[in-house]
Amino acid sequence: MTERVLLVGGGLTAALTGALLRSKLPSLELVLWDKARGAGGRMSTSRSQGDPNCKVDLGCQYISVVPQYEQIHGHIFEELLGAGILKQMSCRVGGMKAMEEGTKHYVAPGGVSSIVKHFIAQAKLNPQFGKHITRVDRKDNQWCVETQSGEKDIFDVVVLTMPVPQILGLSGTVAKSINENKSLRHNLEEVKYSSRYALGLFFDSGTHLSLKTDVDAQYITGDSIMRFVAIDNQKRGSNDDPPSVVFHTSVPFGIGHVDKTPQEVEPILVNRVKEMFPEWPQPLSVKCQKWKFSQVSSAFTGVPGCIKIAEGLLAGGDGFTHSNMDGCIESANSIANVVLQCSNTKIN
Incomplete structure (x- = not known):
């Protein structure tokens, strides 16, 4: 045994x-x-140093389940939905690729790391x-x-x-x-594995942010640095949380900067955000995450x-x-x- x-x-x-x-x-x-x-691994949720209620998912953004896996793993998703760990995604995502009919998309209101923490608690792990x-x-x-x-x-x-x-x-x-x-x-x-960086921006309560279009998240094309952006609290359906934003870089940018540290890359990403959204106020804090081993x-x-x-x-x-x-x-x-x-x- x-x-x-x-x-x-x-x-x-x-x-x-x-x-x-x-x-x-x-x-x-x-x-x-x-x-x-x-806990979390690539299901990572980071919190603002100034306000723990202000958080951002730096890894996995949402969970897509095709009908085949909904049938096989449905009991796990039902458990997480019943516990309030997951809920159906209702945010607007621009540029999302078309998926198989019947595919469901979920978000974690408390951040994706809450999924991992749920099973750690279930396992009675310390x-x-x-x-x-x-x-x-x-x-x-x-x-x-x-x-x-x-x-x-x-x-x-x-x-x-x-x-x-x-x-x-x-x-x-x-x-x-x-x-x-x-x-x-x-x-x-x-x-x-592909490589990429993620940038989390934490803002003060009451800050109004917009992606300039009628979406809460957007896949970006034609940019040499950024591939994805989301107003993270709105993406998670947690509009009462202080606003936060996440950016993911493109894979080519990640590969080109894979030998650099997050501290070296952060100013590049922050400057690009200022160019893209000059009307946004200064964030309270910033977190740059390097995913050397991102997706398989x-x-x-x-x-x-x-x-x-x-x-x-x-x-x-x-x-x-x-x-x-x-x-x-x-x-x-x-x-x-x-x-x-x-x-x-x-x-x-």
């Missing part, structure tokens, strides 16, 4: 995996480590942040995991849900296992949901499926089923 499971990563895949495991094996000891300062793992070693049929600061702990199962290039950067037995399996290493190296552009061959690197050492996440909420749900289901094999229990 598996006793201790470490989930590495603070995003949706790890949180939902924890919730699934907890529902089937209540006595399981689950631990979650993430190098960030808070996440430990600032834990940047660098080494994973096999020791006496268990796994010793070491952080950048030199902390170590032992687990029966380790689940890696961070972006695949970060998995390839780990040292220890994990690196040896990958290097000894040429096919596995090749398939991991073939997983590719090329997934692991066969999109298996998760892979077994070695006995008790798994890798999962959207790199093994696809970059949306349904992809994370599929990966979490795959991971949980592998972990539960020893107890002959399966996720329905």
